[in-house]
Amino acid sequence: MSEINLDEMSNEYFDVLKELGNIGAGNATTALAQLMQTKVDMSVPRVQLLEFKDLGEAMGGEELVMAGIYLAIEGDINGSIMFLLEKKAAKHLVAKLMGMESEGDDFSEMEFSALKEVGNIITGAYLNSLSSITNLMIQPSVPDLTVDMAGAIISVPAIEFAALGDRMLMIQTQFFDEMVLDGFFILIPDLDSYGRMLAALGISL
Amino acid sequence: MGVEIKVGMADLKVCVSPDSITTLGLGSCVGIALRDPITKIGGLAHIMLPDSTMIRNNSNIPKFADTGIEELVRQVTLKGASRARLVAKIAGGAQMFGFGSQSETVRVGERNVEATKKKLAQMRIPILAEDTGKNFGRTVIFYPETGDFVIRAVGKQEYKI
Numbered sequence: 001m002s003e004i005n006l007d008e009m010s011n012e013y014f015d016v017l018k019e020l021g022n023i024g025a026g027n028a029t030t031a032l033a034q035l036m037q038t039k040v041d042m043s044v045p046r047v048q049l050l051e052f053k054d055l056g057e058a059m060g061g062e063e064l065v066m067a068g069i070y071l072a073i074e075g076d077i078n079g080s081i082m083f084l085l086e087k088k089a090a091k092h093l094v095a096k097l098m099g100m101e102s103e104g105d106d107f108s109e110m111e112f113s114a115l116k117e118v119g120n121i122i123t124g125a126y127l128n129s130l131s132s133i134t135n136l137m138i139q140p141s142v143p144d145l146t147v148d149m150a151g152a153i154i155s156v157p158a159i160e161f162a163a164l165g166d167r168m169l170m171i172q173t174q175f176f177d178e179m180v181l182d183g184f185f186i187l188i189p190d191l192d193s194y195g196r197m198l199a200a201l202g203i204s205l
Numbered sequence: 206m207g208v209e210i211k212v213g214m215a216d217l218k219v220c221v222s223p224d225s226i227t228t229l230g231l232g233s234c235v236g237i238a239l240r241d242p243i244t245k246i247g248g249l250a251h252i253m254l255p256d257s258t259m260i261r262n263n264s265n266i267p268k269f270a271d272t273g274i275e276e277l278v279r280q281v282t283l284k285g286a287s288r289a290r291l292v293a294k295i296a297g298g299a300q301m302f303g304f305g306s307q308s309e310t311v312r313v314g315e316r317n318v319e320a321t322k323k324k325l326a327q328m329r330i331p332i333l334a335e336d337t338g339k340n341f342g343r344t345v346i347f348y349p350e351t352g353d354f355v356i357r358a359v360g361k362q363e364y365k366i
Binding site (some may be wrong): 052053054055056061062063065068070106144146147148149150151152153154155156158159162163164165166 | 213214215216229230231232233234253254260262265268299301302303313340341342343344357358359360
């Protein structure tokens, strides 16, 4: 099997990743709607292969405060997955889920763990669809949550991509309930897992 | 007032007082500021990985601590800074997520800081100040006029080193 090169990706391969992103995000939206017991719509996800210097802007600015949920994955696919949501949107989600608005700008301990659970469910739904399409086993770790500048959070997956090449694959999805929630998925399989994922879909490199 | 020059991820730039130079939202990456206090010429690099020799695809010079620092030194001296007078300040290298483990990936911030210090020591460039590690993101602004390295973080007062 030849080695994946994210910098010189073929259109066919990119389309496959795009489609996987679409399906994953769709599943995540359904899971979110069930959790909130409300209708949640989703825009067609935007899949972008971005240079590192353009990442901040793509997320709305490096200093925009966001919530980032990060999980390690193991099994047939190894690597990690991240889901990012603007802080305001995260506050809104948690308030709806708990049925009350909290005071102030920050998250209470309870809101923090509720948000972690939301992230867990969203990324879990995403991984589930990936797993059933590819028939590969994916085992996620316990999620970890941080609220900080977008640039600082994104540096973590960006560094993992940096070991492979000079660009990062990011899937942006807009969810709508009463407000527009801008969410970002970043799946970071290691090099071997990329190959396994594509092979499982019958695509040769 | 000078212009504020922006440095992206895996990027480096040089500037002369009264201009300043900034990089936004450093996480596990490290920001390395160099300055010649006499000519007030400075530069800032935003590196992502510790070691270019560990990676096969390593042509992106500013991405790595070792090659990034070499290139930053080359560019500031080209601009007129004295190689012998160069001093450094560094920030970043946070561990944004815990995972409750000591895995290599999670510790990359720490390894970036170590590699940065090693390279600067090797090139005999003294580190005057640092604000590294911990678990939060940092925006940095470097002023070659004074040598101030201003740091902004979420929920904290702005401070300088």
